[in-house]
Amino acid sequence: MTGNATLPKLTLGKIQAEAPAENPQTPADSCNPSATTSIAKALRRGRTLLDGSSDSAALDAEVLLCFVLDKQRAYLRTWPERLLQPEQQRRYQKLLQQRRAGHPVAYLTGSREFWSREFIVTPDVLIPRPETELLIERALGLLPQGQKLQVLDLGTGSGAIAVTLAAERPQWRVTATDISAAALSIARSNARHHAAANIRFHRSRWFDDLPDARYDLIVSNPPYIAPDDEHLQQGDLRFEPQTALAADRNGIADIEEIINKARRQLHPGGRLLLEHGCDQQRAVQTLLQRCRYSEIHTHTDLAGLPRVSLARWPGISC
């Protein structure tokens, strides 16, 4: 699936305040002889259908029903007796079957929330993860707000990192890259949706095809899973692009290349901020030391796991 023409509608309405007071027994519902399933019943059926195939069966059923009804979750609790239209029932049933077959909820609804913004996602891009918000938190806390800083996001995927940084810091100039043209198309759409005009996009294999420029901050959430890791055959990961997930040499090859080449693209004193696996802290720190970065520090996520490493490039010759 590529290109804007095939993008699902980004249902931004779902993150807006719910319209109050709607009659649950509107004529459109109550007069329809085939509208026999209530919201409460649909949710029970959905949960039962997904039990055993999803660890979050109840939540998945709610999210999918909200998607079909174009409503927020509070609506389901407010109007449990409201009847579904036959078309809504059909769509809901189809989504439940797809979810039962393993398809990630975010690909079924076409969006995922990241740093309180909705991002369009398709199977061309990694589904943004909550762990990556740690990288955003660090990046925003690191550099002064008011300056025109140059920031590079390597492997932008949906644009979750680049668009968030650009939207949060309109003075920054963000460059977002990916090897995948399809991913860049999604990232561009997300930049438009969030009116982030301070981003440029480049298709590039890491630094290979980038214009010769220097940055104050380089961020990346690169692929870091070992190709033979059994998790790649489980859950949502089965449906996500393998190029977004797996890296050679036990998952460290892309991180190593970025650490090595970022030195030539950072201003003296510039920072490199990388997400990595929770078992890669030592390997990443060793690589940063070998490449003569300074002020190396690894940050832990809310679960206490080391997920993001930061280093400063002192500007020595390399």
Ligand SMILES: C[S@@+](CC[C@H](N)C(=O)[O-])C[C@H]1O[C@@H](n2cnc3c(N)ncnc32)[C@H](O)[C@@H]1O
């Ligand atoms: C783990 S995903 C991260 C996506 C997004 N930044 C996020 O955090 O949700 C890694 C991204 O790197 C891209 N990628 C993989 N290999 C690459 C390469 N050699 N050069 C540039 N991008 C690459 C993938 O297409 C994918 O979008």
